Amino acid sequence: MEMPTKEKAIASNRDAWNDSARHHKDSPEWQVLLNAVARRGFSCLDDTLTGVLSEVGVGGKDVVQLGCNNGRESLSLFALGARHVVGVDQSVAFLDQARELASRSPHAPEFIEADIHHLPLELQGRFDVALITIGVLNWMPDIGEFFQHVAQALKPGGALVVYETHPFLEMFDPETADPYALASSYFHSEPFVQTEPIVYEGKIEQQAAPSYWFVHTLGAIFSGALAAGLNIRHFKEYPHSNREELYDRYQRQEAQLPMCFTLVAQKG
Ligand SMILES: C[S@@+](CC[C@H](N)C(=O)[O-])C[C@H]1O[C@@H](n2cnc3c(N)ncnc32)[C@H](O)[C@@H]1O
Numbered sequence: 001m002e003m004p005t006k007e008k009a010i011a012s013n014r015d016a017w018n019d020s021a022r023h024h025k026d027s028p029e030w031q032v033l034l035n036a037v038a039r040r041g042f043s044c045l046d047d048t049l050t051g052v053l054s055e056v057g058v059g060g061k062d063v064v065q066l067g068c069n070n071g072r073e074s075l076s077l078f079a080l081g082a083r084h085v086v087g088v089d090q091s092v093a094f095l096d097q098a099r100e101l102a103s104r105s106p107h108a109p110e111f112i113e114a115d116i117h118h119l120p121l122e123l124q125g126r127f128d129v130a131l132i133t134i135g136v137l138n139w140m141p142d143i144g145e146f147f148q149h150v151a152q153a154l155k156p157g158g159a160l161v162v163y164e165t166h167p168f169l170e171m172f173d174p175e176t177a178d179p180y181a182l183a184s185s186y187f188h189s190e191p192f193v194q195t196e197p198i199v200y201e202g203k204i205e206q207q208a209a210p211s212y213w214f215v216h217t218l219g220a221i222f223s224g225a226l227a228a229g230l231n232i233r234h235f236k237e238y239p240h241s242n243r244e245e246l247y248d249r250y251q252r253q254e255a256q257l258p259m260c261f262t263l264v265a266q267k268g
Pocket of ligand 1: 114134
């Protein structure tokens, strides 16, 4: 398959997420969420992310979540005392869901449709904290460029908090007969392409716009952040999974893989 330009990959990822949105709404989790967000103290953040965000401190701060999807995590930031929260995503269909959740919530986040690579001027230099959670870094064709855009959104001294899947996991395929066989190179430079809707559990045998998943090594992530003027203050790896259920099988092993990481980087 011919690889698209960066711009085409980003646009196709947007179409793929839009094509996938209705499948996420068709789930029991969505119904649970609709009721849960009505609580003032609602949070879907796990202990790991809650701990890191509490250490960084979001109380009274202006926070942006880049790649906010249906906004459930953006809404959760109010439970940690955030003053104002902006969720940014390029999928209008997921932002519709985010606005629906917000309409049930006592809080008032702002949701903005934008490609992270083209953040509107009004978002630049505005935030104390920028949050990126599971399943965002890998949609970025160029991780260095991505961090430059993230840095632009922060005030001087502002902190980027990342809670992502570990790139070591990309070397394994949980769906093969031997899920521990090395399936692809850590240095895989071509994106993985999927043409079915993007769902977190199982598969939907339908055609969707191709989505392009790029693997970034830890070295590329660190160098990209540093080159964007983001000084790494914290980095920690964990043995638990923060991604699709399919990956749970790699947890609680004698020879344990790192499954996810948190990173905090501060704008100089
Ligand atoms: C896996 S979801 C994030 C899910 C979130 N961590 C959660 O648990 O609710 C990734 C999101 O990133 C968004 N995204 C991907 N590429 C983007 C880009 N270039 N600009 C803005 N959003 C993007 C997608 O539309 C999608 O909603």
